[in-house]
Amino acid sequence: MSTHPPQKHLVLAVGSPSGDDQAGWLVIEQMRQMDLPLQLQLLYMDRPGPALIEQMQGYASVTLIDAIYTEQYPPGCWLKLNLFQLAQHDSCSSHGFGLSETLALAQQLDQLPPKLRLLGISICKPAVGENASEDVTSAAQALAQRLAREYQTAIGNGGVGSLGSSSSSS
Amino acid sequence: MTSRRIRIDVPALTRVEGEGSLRLEVSNGQLIELGLSIFEPPRYFEKFLEGREAKEVVDIVARICGICPVAYQISALSALESLSQQTASPWVQQMRRAFYCGEWLQSHSLHIHLLALPDFLGFDNAIAMAEQYPDEVKRGLKLQGLGNALIRLFGGRSVHPVGARLGGFHHAPAPEEVATLVAKLKEARDDARELTQFCAGLPLPDDPQEFICVALHHPDRYAMECGEIRTSTGLTLSADQFEQHFHETHKPDSTALWSDLDGQPYLTGPLARLNINHAQLPDFLQARFGEIGLQLPSNNMFHSLIARALEIELSLHEAIQLLHEYESPEASYTVLPLESGVGCGMSEAPRGLLWHRYQLDENGLIKAARIVPPTSQNQARIEADLHRSLTAFGLDNDEDSLRLRAEQVIRNYDPCISCATHFLTLIKDEK
Numbered sequence: 159m160s161t162h163p164p165q166k167h168l169v170l171a172v173g174s175p176s177g178d179d180q181a182g183w184l185v186i187e188q189m190r191q192m193d194l195p196l197q198l199q200l201l202y203m204d205r206p207g208p209a210l211i212e213q214m215q216g217y218a219s220v221t222l223i224d225a226i227y228t229e230q231y232p233p234g235c236w237l238k239l240n241l242f243q244l245a246q247h248d249s250c251s252s253h254g255f256g257l258s259e260t261l262a263l264a265q266q267l268d269q270l271p272p273k274l275r276l277l278g279i280s281i282c283k284p285a286v287g288e289n290a291s292e293d294v295t296s297a298a299q300a301l302a303q304r305l306a307r308e309y310q311t312a313i314g315n316g317g318v319g320s321l322g323s324s325s326s327s328s
Numbered sequence: 329m330t331s332r333r334i335r336i337d338v339p340a341l342t343r344v345e346g347e348g349s350l351r352l353e354v355s356n357g358q359l360i361e362l363g364l365s366i367f368e369p370p371r372y373f374e375k376f377l378e379g380r381e382a383k384e385v386v387d388i389v390a391r392i393c394g395i396c397p398v399a400y401q402i403s404a405l406s407a408l409e410s411l412s413q414q415t416a417s418p419w420v421q422q423m424r425r426a427f428y429c430g431e432w433l434q435s436h437s438l439h440i441h442l443l444a445l446p447d448f449l450g451f452d453n454a455i456a457m458a459e460q461y462p463d464e465v466k467r468g469l470k471l472q473g474l475g476n477a478l479i480r481l482f483g484g485r486s487v488h489p490v491g492a493r494l495g496g497f498h499h500a501p502a503p504e505e506v507a508t509l510v511a512k513l514k515e516a517r518d519d520a521r522e523l524t525q526f527c528a529g530l531p532l533p534d535d536p537q538e539f540i541c542v543a544l545h546h547p548d549r550y551a552m553e554c555g556e557i558r559t560s561t562g563l564t565l566s567a568d569q570f571e572q573h574f575h576e577t578h579k580p581d582s583t584a585l586w587s588d589l590d591g592q593p594y595l596t597g598p599l600a601r602l603n604i605n606h607a608q609l610p611d612f613l614q615a616r617f618g619e620i621g622l623q624l625p626s627n628n629m630f631h632s633l634i635a636r637a638l639e640i641e642l643s644l645h646e647a648i649q650l651l652h653e654y655e656s657p658e659a660s661y662t663v664l665p666l667e668s669g670v671g672c673g674m675s676e677a678p679r680g681l682l683w684h685r686y687q688l689d690e691n692g693l694i695k696a697a698r699i700v701p702p703t704s705q706n707q708a709r710i711e712a713d714l715h716r717s718l719t720a721f722g723l724d725n726d727e728d729s730l731r732l733r734a735e736q737v738i739r740n741y742d743p744c745i746s747c748a749t750h751f752l753t754l755i756k757d758e759k
Contacts, residue, residue, distance in 0.1 A: 175391075203487065204394065204485075204487045204488055205394050205487060206487060207394075207438070208438065208442060208469055208472065209434075209472065209473065209476050209486060209487075211469060212469065212473040212476070255438075255442055255454075259453075259454075259455060262455045263442075263454060263455050263458055263465070266455050266458040266459055266462070267458055267462055267465060267466060267469075
């Protein structure tokens with residue numbers, strides 16, 4: 159009888175140090191202070207571009223968090239997005255090959271992880287040298303707690319299929 | 329005779345780093361207006377550096393660019409360390425070159441596969457190209473990933489790395505970690521060779537033109553992390569002599585500065601390097617010129633694509649040579665006391681020459697900084713190229729064809745507009 163190594167899961171935030179663009183990073187910083195299953199890895203990256211594709215390989219599930227600038231929601235809401243919706247929002251990536259383009263390329267190359275969840279945190283326009291706003295910091299804390307609870311339950315029950323049932327919160 | 333007047337506006341250039349635009353107007357077969365505008369907000373990095381301790385500079389300049397942070401770090405370290413009576417150890421100098429190889433590898437791989445190749449294979453972007461050319465795109469991502477891994481090895485992370493410091497590195501990588509990466513670099517050599525052959529087999533336009541080449545030259549090796557300036561006009565200059573011949577000016581519509589060499593536009597970047605330093609490439613790459621039929625020096629800017637592919641092969645080769653017998657050093661850095669004064673340094677960023685100058689005061693604080701990135705140096709050359717190339721291409725072509733050719737010409741220079749936007753002086757007007 160063969161035994162399989164435990165599946166690894168990743169929560170990965172992309173952003174930059176500019177103001178509210180740190181939204182995803184704040185989620186990771188909060189989660190790093192929590193008691194989480196060993197199979198869950200936490201990572202944040204600074205505008206990774208296509209290097210993100212390599213980073214997502216080998217995980218059974220990936221939750222990707224990015225800041226989004228949208229007039230549809232006030233700063234400090236978090237939203238579950240699909241690839242199409244991600245492309246519609248004004249991503250805060252500063253380079254030509256941003257998050258939505260990177261994920262579209264990964265999809266084209268059949269290199270998306272088996273389970274991918276995209277979460278966006280609505281923000282104000284990011285400003286160089288500023289801290290994140292209170293609204294975005296509070297949203298990041300709430301999302302970190304929510305994700306921690308979900309992963310503790312889901313991995314404890316042997317899977318992450320139940321993750322991501324809510325579509326928005328503030 | 330029929331009169332034809334067309335105006336082409338490309339409000340946001342795609343597949344370049346940063347934000348810029350192009351404006352063209354053709355009337356009766358004459359190009360009457362051409363403007364390359366760069367409008368990313370200037371970022372005042374030189375001003376940010378004033379009053380900072382010398383040791384802080386290396387981490388601050390790494391933030392200027394997400395694509396070529398190693399170049400900023402190495403040029404800054406070179407400038408600041410010129411103010412010391414001592415030098416970094418041979419181990420540090422070798423590992424800085426290996427670190428730099430990572431940046432050439434990742435930046436060139438990104439440019440070729442995701443920014444340039446769609447032009448030559450007839451696609452709007454890399455995502456569309458990936459459907460028909462998945463193996464080529466995967467090869468590009470693999471090579472780029474190896475470059476990132478090499479940067480991470482020394483820098484701790486691949487974007488805005490934090491491992492470099494005055495006198496060396498904060499930590500030396502573990503030998504096991506290095507050995508694992510070297511094995512992967514060796515495996516990728518075939519991919520790199522195939523990439524060069526693939527690029528050379530593309531229907532690149534034959535577009536000969538005259539231009540001045542500027543690149544670093546090193547007596548012992550293909551210049552990358554250090555050297556002195558050589559120009560195709562016969563100049564040899566140290567970093568300290570840069571400002572005697574190279575000048576920057578402001579132009580309307582641009583938040584970047586424009587450079588000239590004694591009043592003339594010039595080229596810096598992979599093709600300039602290859603033209604000036606090709607004799608220093610290793611034998612297997614000398615043989616490659618014959619295999620792919622490349623005559624050097626080349627006066628066809630479209631050969632920049634092949635130059636980048638050859639430099640990918642070189643980067644893999646150099647990194648393997650530098651790391652295959654790697655052992656942990658006794659110390660990963662040397663404490664280098666700096667004296668007050670002005671220090672200049674430079675290196676070859678993936679896009680070309682990157683020159684830094686710092687003035688350090690008696691308290692060890694930065695009094696003034698000046699950074700001249702490659703894209704601002706190439707701007708005048710890009711405009712001159714556009715004038716000539718579009719006219720040679722045929723101004724009677726339709727608008728879409730002219731727009732595509734103009735974008736191809738610009739992308740040959742792999743401009744990093746984010747890096748290019750800075751000002752020399754900040755005038756603060758308070759009322």
